Amino acid sequence: MANVAVIGAQWGDEGKGKIVDWLAERADMVVRFQGGHNAGHTLVVGENVYKLSLLPSGIVRGTPSFIGNGVVLDPWALKNEIARLGAQGVTATPETLRIADTCALILPFHRDLDGLREDASGAGKIGTTRRGIGPAYEDKVGRRAIRVCDLAHLDDLGPQLDRLTAHHDALRAGFGEPPIDRARLIAELREIAGFVLPFAKPVWRDLNAARSAGKRILFEGAQGVLLDVDHGTYPFVTSSNTIAGAAAGGSGLGPSAVGFVLGIAKAYTTRVGSGPFPTELENETGERLGVRGHEFGTVTGRKRRCGWFDAVLVRQAAAVGGITGIALTKIDVLDGFAAVSICTGYKLRGETLDYFPAHAADQALVEPIYETMEGWQETTAGARSWADLPAQAIKYIRRIEELIRCPVTLVSTSPQRADTILVRDPFSD
Ligand code: GDP
Ligand code: IMO
Ligand code: MG
Numbered sequence: 053m054a055n056v057a058v059i060g061a062q063w064g065d066e067g068k069g070k071i072v073d074w075l076a077e078r079a080d081m082v083v084r085f086q087g088g089h090n091a092g093h094t095l096v097v098g099e100n101v102y103k104l105s106l107l108p109s110g111i112v113r114g115t116p117s118f119i120g121n122g123v124v125l126d127p128w129a130l131k132n133e134i135a136r137l138g139a140q141g142v143t144a145t146p147e148t149l150r151i152a153d154t155c156a157l158i159l160p161f162h163r164d165l166d167g168l169r170e171d172a173s174g175a176g177k178i179g180t181t182r183r184g185i186g187p188a189y190e191d192k193v194g195r196r197a198i199r200v201c202d203l204a205h206l207d208d209l210g211p212q213l214d215r216l217t218a219h220h221d222a223l224r225a226g227f228g229e230p231p232i233d234r235a236r237l238i239a240e241l242r243e244i245a246g247f248v249l250p251f252a253k254p255v256w257r258d259l260n261a262a263r264s265a266g267k268r269i270l271f272e273g274a275q276g277v278l279l280d281v282d283h284g285t286y287p288f289v290t291s292s293n294t295i296a297g298a299a300a301g302g303s304g305l306g307p308s309a310v311g312f313v314l315g316i317a318k319a320y321t322t323r324v325g326s327g328p329f330p331t332e333l334e335n336e337t338g339e340r341l342g343v344r345g346h347e348f349g350t351v352t353g354r355k356r357r358c359g360w361f362d363a364v365l366v367r368q369a370a371a372v373g374g375i376t377g378i379a380l381t382k383i384d385v386l387d388g389f390a391a392v393s394i395c396t397g398y399k400l401r402g403e404t405l406d407y408f409p410a411h412a413a414d415q416a417l418v419e420p421i422y423e424t425m426e427g428w429q430e431t432t433a434g435a436r437s438w439a440d441l442p443a444q445a446i447k448y449i450r451r452i453e454e455l456i457r458c459p460v461t462l463v464s465t466s467p468q469r470a471d472t473i474l475v476r477d478p479f480s481d
Contacts, residue, residue: 054311060276061315067381069093072109079270082110085302087274092350122302126158156197162187179325189291203245256304271299277369288327315375328415331359363455377461384433
């Protein structure tokens with residue numbers, strides 16, 4: 053029985069939340085393994101719309117949910133999200149949600165620093181979600197972080213807190229900000245500890261036991277491969293590894309724990325924040341994609357940039373991300389276009405490239421080579437079987453499969469949970 057990892061195959065917002073929620077019916081547990089509340093997933097179930105950032109998307113179905121050690125956790129954001137979903141009838145209790153006691157915490161000064169840096173960067177800003185994700189990961193790697201397990205030992209933070217505040221006070225001084233108020237920080241942590249600690253567990257033990265018992269584990273990635281800190285459009289990336297390879301390390305399981313890797317890709321491309329985007333359409337067609345696709349960020353409400361499907365980028369994402377099959381989402385957004393284009397390669401200084409170059413200057417300069425196909429006038433919205441799709445839409449999907457060298461195993465045709473076409477069940481592999 054394969055465990056399944058779901059990862060984004062573009063720049064995030066591909067519809068991972070919808071697909072994870074849908075697959076969660078077949079899973080015994082859902083595990084987040086990287087990122088934090090920079091993620092924003094919208095799930096639509098009948099009349100109900102759920103917006104999740106930090107909580108695994110399985111929580112909506114009541115599937116046991118885990119936040120793995122690779123996640124950076126803002127405890128106040130956690131509390132707010134649990135309260136917000138509670139008001140919608142979705143409950144997260146220590147029985148249904150477990151948080152790795154080794155997660156590094158996002159603290160208020162991480163959020164401050166993220167915002168201060170962005171404000172000071174002018175045109176060169178990354179366009180982060182300003183949630184403190186980058187600064188929290190920096191402290192984790194710099195061995196200064198306060199972790200979930202430290203919440204039970206707040207009187208013993210001593211030298212660790214010295215290192216952390218010395219580092220941040222110097223940075224804050226550079227921005228003209230006052231030093232960290234340590235007494236206030238400890239008081240705030242003491243207050244939130246009572247909320248977080250009942251969820252804190254050695255998650256790796258539960259997951260290893262589940263694996264030994266043959267349970268089906270669904271790993272839920274956030275962001276997308278093109279935002280991966282190693283493989284993405286650096287420096288316009290997030291601060292974690294978003295590839296499937298991170299699922300095992302970010303949850304406390306060995307690499308063989310992941311069987312099927314389901315990459316989620318939109319039938320076109322979007323990006324929120326700064327950075328290169330070869331197929332971006334800053335014209336009426338881009339506007340039309342944005343309006344039809346409701347392309348506004350779940351987390352920040354920012355307008356997403358829109359463009360044609362880039363098969364070069366998704367092929368690269370499939371390779372470095374370890375993707376076994378693709379779930380192609382939002383095909384319905386392309387309904388009614390007279391023609392649809394796919395990027396099949398790039399021109400760079402007179403040469404043809406079949407991959408995305410590493411350097412930011414080259415990435416900004418590449419010009420897409422397009423293949424244009426006739427569109428379809430019928431609606432695909434709400435289609436639940438292959439037979440419901442117009443012939444041209446099937447042709448488009450088949451061409452994408454060829455170009456990215458990866459099979460399409462699911463197609464999503466609306467935000468609704470049930471409007472999903474299953475071509476091959478990732479769990480049955
Ligand atoms: P995630 O971050 O990858 O989970 O994606 P988001 O939730 O941020 O963005 C995807 C958006 O598209 C959400 O508003 C979904 O409700 C919506 N969505 C997902 N799948 C489909 C689909 O097949 N068709 C349409 N029209 N919308 C979809
Ligand atoms: P989901 O899980 C889209 C982008 C930000 C910015 C860059 C760095 O919903 O797909 P960060 O706050 O992580 O330091 O920002 O990454 N970004 C996302 N874009 N979807 C996301 O998550 C994102 N999470 C971060 O816009 O460009
Ligand atoms: Mg999103």
